[in-house]
Amino acid sequence: MKLVPNLLYLLLLVKLHHTERTDDEPQLPKEPCANWMGGAPGYPGHNGVPGRDGKDGKDGQKGENGEPGEPGPKGDIGEGGNPGTEGPRGFPGVQGMKGEKGEGAYVYRSAFSVGLTSRVPHPKVPIRFTKIFYNEQNHYDETTGKFRCSIPGLYYFAYHLTVYMTDVKVSLYKKDKAVLITYDQFQKNNVDQASGSVLLHLSAGEEIWLQVYGEEENNGVYADNVNDSTFMGFLLYPDLDLY
Numbered sequence: 160m161k162l163v164p165n166l167l168y169l170l171l172l173v174k175l176h177h178t179e180r181t182d183d184e185p186q187l188p189k190e191p192c193a194n195w196m197g198g199a200p201g202y203p204g205h206n207g208v209p210g211r212d213g214k215d216g217k218d219g220q221k222g223e224n225g226e227p228g229e230p231g232p233k234g235d236i237g238e239g240g241n242p243g244t245e246g247p248r249g250f251p252g253v254q255g256m257k258g259e260k261g262e263g264a265y266v267y268r269s270a271f272s273v274g275l276t277s278r279v280p281h282p283k284v285p286i287r288f289t290k291i292f293y294n295e296q297n298h299y300d301e302t303t304g305k306f307r308c309s310i311p312g313l314y315y316f317a318y319h320l321t322v323y324m325t326d327v328k329v330s331l332y333k334k335d336k337a338v339l340i341t342y343d344q345f346q347k348n349n350v351d352q353a354s355g356s357v358l359l360h361l362s363a364g365e366e367i368w369l370q371v372y373g374e375e376e377n378n379g380v381y382a383d384n385v386n387d388s389t390f391m392g393f394l395l396y397p398d399l400d401l402y
């Protein structure tokens with residue numbers, strides 16, 4: 160007796176629930192009943208918007224070495240090396256041709272040779288040798304008794320004097336200075352000789368002469384027909400660097 164009322168109540172609930180859904184919502188077909196009762200498929204939708212870029216990938220593996228590049232431009236010239244060792248001596252060359260004749264060697268000539276013609280020259284003045292043996296260039300002046308240098312260079316001078324009646328002391332002067340002195344004492348009843356020679360370098364214009372040195376008692380220079388007293392000089396060699 161009790162079971163019947165319960166069953167009626169349950170049916171009543173189902174009825175009520177079914178009635179409510181029908182009233183409030185559209186009645187949708189239930190699977191699988193939808194396929195069986197569905198319409199034609201709809202058209203495909205439009206393409207969607209492209210998505211955002213993804214994250215960077217990892218580095219790839221190292222590639223192979225490239226081909227060698229073109230050669231670079233030529234470099235600067237390097238510094239000179241050290242001198243090499245001296246080579247062997249060469250063979251003697253062929254003898255050259257004879258040169259042309261030189262010009263004007265006479266310009267380097269200067270010489271004189273003179274002698275005394277009168278006895279007892281005056282002291283304190285140049286002895287005048289007026290007996291001319293040689294004076295081609297006239298570098299010796301017989302009016303003054305002086306030799307005047309025209310060609311700078313080395314000169315040789317010499318004198319050979321006869322000494323008679325008294326002592327002789329003579330000097331060879333250069334530019335008012337006695338550079339060579341010769342003294343000879345006279346021996347009574349005899350004839351002596353006094354001589355001297357010297358090499359001197361002269362510049363142009365310098366003068367050379369002989370002169371009695373001191374007082375008159377040393378003035379025994381003598382000359383006659385059989386006794387000469389001579390004075391000479393010549394250019395040994397000129398200063399070539401001046402020509």
Ligand SMILES: [Ca+2]
Nearest residue numbers: 343344345351
């Ligand atoms: Ca003597």
